[in-house]
Amino acid sequence: MNIPSGNALDSTTTNNAATPDGPSSYGYTAEVARYFDDHPCPEATGCGRVVRVDRNRLLVAAADGLLHLPYPLDGEVAATGDWVWLGPNRAGDRQILAVLPRRSELSRKRAFEDSSAGQVLAANMDTVGVVVPVDRPLTHNRLERTLVAAWDSGATPLVIITKADLAQVADDVVGKVILQAAGVEVVTTSAENGDGIDELMAHIPPGGTIVLLGPSGAGKSTLINALVGRQVQHTGPVRAGDFKGKHTTTSRELVPLANGTVLMDTPGVRGFGLFDAEDGMGEMFGDVEELAARCRFADCGHGNEPGCAVREAIEGGALTDRRWKSYLKMQRELAALARRSDVAAQRAYYREWHQKVVSVGKSQRWAEREVAEKQDRAGGKRRRRTR
Numbered sequence: 001m002n003i004p005s006g007n008a009l010d011s012t013t014t015n016n017a018a019t020p021d022g023p024s025s026y027g028y029t030a031e032v033a034r035y036f037d038d039h040p041c042p043e044a045t046g047c048g049r050v051v052r053v054d055r056n057r058l059l060v061a062a063a064d065g066l067l068h069l070p071y072p073l074d075g076e077v078a079a080t081g082d083w084v085w086l087g088p089n090r091a092g093d094r095q096i097l098a099v100l101p102r103r104s105e106l107s108r109k110r111a112f113e114d115s116s117a118g119q120v121l122a123a124n125m126d127t128v129g130v131v132v133p134v135d136r137p138l139t140h141n142r143l144e145r146t147l148v149a150a151w152d153s154g155a156t157p158l159v160i161i162t163k164a165d166l167a168q169v170a171d172d173v174v175g176k177v178i179l180q181a182a183g184v185e186v187v188t189t190s191a192e193n194g195d196g197i198d199e200l201m202a203h204i205p206p207g208g209t210i211v212l213l214g215p216s217g218a219g220k221s222t223l224i225n226a227l228v229g230r231q232v233q234h235t236g237p238v239r240a241g242d243f244k245g246k247h248t249t250t251s252r253e254l255v256p257l258a259n260g261t262v263l264m265d266t267p268g269v270r271g272f273g274l275f276d277a278e279d280g281m282g283e284m285f286g287d288v289e290e291l292a293a294r295c296r297f298a299d300c301g302h303g304n305e306p307g308c309a310v311r312e313a314i315e316g317g318a319l320t321d322r323r324w325k326s327y328l329k330m331q332r333e334l335a336a337l338a339r340r341s342d343v344a345a346q347r348a349y350y351r352e353w354h355q356k357v358v359s360v361g362k363s364q365r366w367a368e369r370e371v372a373e374k375q376d377r378a379g380g381k382r383r384r385r386t387r
């Protein structure tokens with residue numbers, strides 16, 4: 001049976017998937033619906049998203065609410081954020097029939113093992129927020145390494161500066177962050193006084209999923225609480241399988257926000273970049289660059305050219321399609337950023353963020369800059385996102 005996408009998430013429900021705990025609260029957008037259409041599962045009666053992975057079971061948002069379901073039968077590994085097809089098993093109980101291919105993933109690559117054997121920590125994030133606090137000096141290369149890990153995941157990185165209310169130490173750090181961020185978008189926030197929170201939300205695509213990475217004490221929990229507000233305490237009743245009588249309370253790792261954004265609060269993922277992204281850009285995608293260098297033509301577009309080592313590697317399974325796409329995405333975005341980062345633009349960019357940070361301080365300077373900023377805004381001179 002085929003599920004018409006977008007309007008009927010589960011044929012067992014006549015209600016149009018409006019359950020607060022249904023997939024539509026967990027990032028099920030029109031785009032995701034198309035993605036399900038592209039990966040049909042004939043036996044499926046509905047779809048869902050993995051909200052949390054437990055030792056024995058998965059918490060899944062289905063059209064009729066949150067369910068505890070066993071792991072997929074065929075041994076497929078599911079991760080928080082996965083999109084799944086649901087349907088009855090032989091006994092008639094609801095079961096995960098298939099896990100859709102991930103469009104992005106963070107995986108912990110194990111030493112001495114094939115990298116494909118890495119443990120997937122989070123799936124299908126749109127934005128990876130790289131959290132940088134201003135209350136400590138930037139560690140050499142850490143930001144770059146974390147950004148590369150973010151690019152490698154297939155999602156789009158966003159640098160989130162935290163604790164900008166500590167203005168006396170902020171200026172220096174923000175300037176360095178902007179330089180190290182190599183043009184990746186930067187937002188400056190303070191959970192303390194609420195500055196920059198709306199702007200941060202505006203950087204996440206509608207219905208998009210964001211995960212935060214950063215060192216201990218960077219302010220991730222505080223930021224999450226600011227984003228979630230009261231909702232973080234909210235936990236709904238959960239049914240085990242289809243046994244409607246069984247109710248348990250649970251915490252979630254995917255947290256739906258009121259505006260449709262999904263926050264991924266996965267403890268195992270938080271410090272991720274710090275342990276896994278030991279290497280710089282070249283190292284991280286070194287294998288891909290090596291492959292590209294082996295193509296017969298130096299200017300190979302990796303399309304239909306004869307002797308294309310990249311295409312061969314993808315077809316032979318040595319290079320995953322997702323990883324190749326991540327690489328292309330990073331190249332594309334960095335190229336676009338390089339185009340706009342002539343010296344003048346860089347200075348303006350720096351000045352704007354510098355001003356922002358100063359403006360969240362509580363000094364006389366703050367008052368003056370705030371006025372200047374407001375005038376700028378009124379003049380329509382604010383930098384606009386280019387995407």
Ligand SMILES: Nc1nc2c(ncn2[C@@H]2O[C@H](COP(=O)(O)OP(=O)(O)OP(=O)(O)O)[C@@H](O)[C@H]2O)c(=O)[nH]1
Pocket residue numbers: 162163164165166189190191192193214215216217218219220221222223270
């Ligand atoms: N001044 C100021 N302090 C903040 C802000 N955000 C967080 N802090 C403080 O920074 C400290 C660490 O914040 P957390 O949110 O616990 O940091 P974390 O990144 O979640 O840390 P881990 O849980 O160890 O990963 C706490 O003492 C917070 O009160 C902020 O916007 N301004």
Ligand SMILES: [Zn+2]
Pocket residue numbers: 292295296300301302303305307308309310311
């Ligand atoms: Zn090629």
